[in-house]
Amino acid sequence: MDLIEEILRAGEKQADEVEVYISEAESVSADLKRTHVETASGSKGFGIGIRVIAGGRIGVSSTGSPRDWRACLDAACASARLAHPQEWGGLPSPAALPPVPPIRDPRVALDPAWARNVLEEMLEGAGEHDAAVTGGSASASQSRIRIANTSGVLYEQERTSVGCSIECINERSTGYEFDASPYLEIDPRRTGERAAFFAEHGAVGEEIESGNYDLVLSPVALTQLLSHVLEPALSGRNVHAGRSWLAGKLGEECIGENLSIMDDPSRKAPGSTRFDAEGVPARRITFFDGGVLEAYAYDLRTAYRYGQESSGSAVRGGPGGAPSIGIHTLVIDGRRDTVDDDPAVYVHDLIGAHTANPITGDFSVELSNASWVADGEFETPVRSAMFAGNVFDLLSSVAAIDRDERIVGTAVLPRVRLNSQHIIGK
């Protein structure tokens, strides 16, 4: 009998419902230390996550061994006995899944020589500027997940991903860049060139006086702040638990009226998916429409508990992870414009964004690779400065949204221009 079938049949005897999540992945990668390839790696991963529901009590367990599934099932059942019971309306039944661009590129091969070539292309790109490469990495992976439950769901999804990253230094100025995609569509040469550019450009930086300035945040800097503050604030679980600044604000204008924020799992991005991590069809959710808070994100557990509907927002951290609420592909929209024609301080990266207060949205971070920009050109770099503020206020200060966007993690974000933000200089 197929492993999934075997677990479902055995689990049915011990619980009302059973869910099995199986993840398999293979990858290759190569790492650069300075200008040499130091390491080549290959990995094979496998994981089973089992979830059982008995009388509204939810239990989970996982294992990396297909041979140990019975112990894993027993542990999930033991886990369910400890959990408090809750309102539960059942695991999802099979449903029509939305069309999504394929997230598996058949051209992605697990070939260490490919990874080596990517590193060499990044080195060539980095050679265009006066900066030393300190390290870099290239990787390719293929993965397959299957989710099945006792209500008849059996979905499978294959995906590929490729990525590269590089770090450079010139004196005491560093530059870091990366590129990632589900498709064989990364640009290692440009990645190397950009990292070296930032390292070279920042070497002659000047201090900045404390005060209020117009800023342009890169998609990298933007996603760092949003993922640590906005994403948790949109989680239905945090909202109902009283841990979210957005609780009780549905229908209110919470951010700038020129800004809409969505989860769009149908986008061509690494987080794209047809179904969520507990087998609910994925769908586009508009969290903010023209600045007005329209929706929170729900998984089944939270939705049943609070009389809501799952928004298909369950994600898993890995094969061992239990489902939790997340965002598949974070997208920002609004009227597109140029963001750097007028002078502003461009912020490419932030140091310490994860230390932001996830409940209030207050943050205080150090700028990294900051530079004055005007007429779309980099001008004098800013040597060092702190940026303190509040993520929700910041989203109310967005004056312009760039026409271009890039993939950062699972988000696809543009550069944004912010009016009058507080910078602490030297």
Add this chain to the structure above:
Amino acid sequence: MDTVRYYDIRHVRGSATHVDIDNGVVESAGTSFYDHAVVRVLGPKGWGILTMENLDPAALPEPLVREALSLALITDDPVDLADAPRGILPLPGVGEDPLDVSLEEKTALLAGIEEAAHLPEIVNTRARYAESIEEVRFCDSSGIEYTYAIPRCGFSVLAVAARNGEMQMGRESHYTIRGLNLRHRQDLGERAAQTAIALLDARAAKGGRMRAVLDPELAGVFAHEAVGHASEGDLIREGNSVLAGRTGEAIGSQVLTIVDDPSLPEFGFEPVDAEGVAVSRTELIRAGRVNAFMHTRQTLAAVGNGAAGHARASAGDQPLVRMSNTYIEEGDSSYDEILAECRSGILLKGSRGGQVDPGRGVFQFNAEYGYIIEDGEIGQMVRDVSLSGDILSTLHAITLVGDDRRMHEGYCGKGGQSVPVSDGSPHIFLEDAMVGGNGSD
């Protein structure tokens, strides 16, 4: 396989148990299992590394070594390994073995801690327990073999207070290798709640340059972020640290000595490092001067100055140069002397974590809260206050080191891996600090 210069296999099997209680509701409590192995082969030049699950301990290593070697053949970095002393320390004693306590009882004990946080104005409480019991087996091509099992467990408790639409949080945690730590710890739940409530009355800190006192927890994070990472041999080798090439140079005041010691029985303890090397104390900064770096065998061979024994790896990941238990050694100033010397400034307490760019020499980290110091006395509480700055100039700004060192536990991320660490320090005084906050006068 005559082109294999060295290989090692690190096989980690374990169980991870967790309990999650949210507002009095047991959301989840259970155990999961993992089994990861990493095979490293040093070929003619660099490394080939193979990662897999469910390695049969009785299987012969040759096929895996051959497969890893085929990866190593694409490398071109001439890697060498320094000799290093081998040996394994006995494990520190465990008070109450977490394996002897049922999950039901752990859940009940955690619920007691969470319950203690239910004070007036608290609108949400969340407590989490995490336990890992890990069995590590290491062997290498020189015939060295070690096995050990180490339990790590602990809990965190979060309380959110709300008043008139304003929300603040307080958080406490404690992790240990010394056995179950859930009994009689309700005080931490209460303390998290008291901090959250007190923060409702705190004002936003006004950023700028000022005198600052760091409490032992935040000063420990400072030692970790600002000095520890910059002293890692891989970053030194790559030219990505401001401390590279500065051995013997005075980079801080003479009162400052910073140590990393994996042999201390704290949360970052390792009985032997991840490449089978004996662990020992390394003085990174001694009396204000750059003294030694932390190394793997590879970075020791490439850089010199310091000691191997600082290789660490998450289960299923390759060894990296990592910190373990990092601390500022005690000085001779009392806390009251430090406050008096500060006169006017800010006391920063607790840590929400930090980050460093070691190549640029810039660090940032956030305190959980702070207090204004006026005339050497503790005054108004402030929230959302951070510290950032230049590593080298900040070390010179430390002019007093207290006599009251304490250690705190946490996890440190690097290269996609997270390992348990502890940091510590006495109170320290910075006569010139860059403090961040978005408040105004």
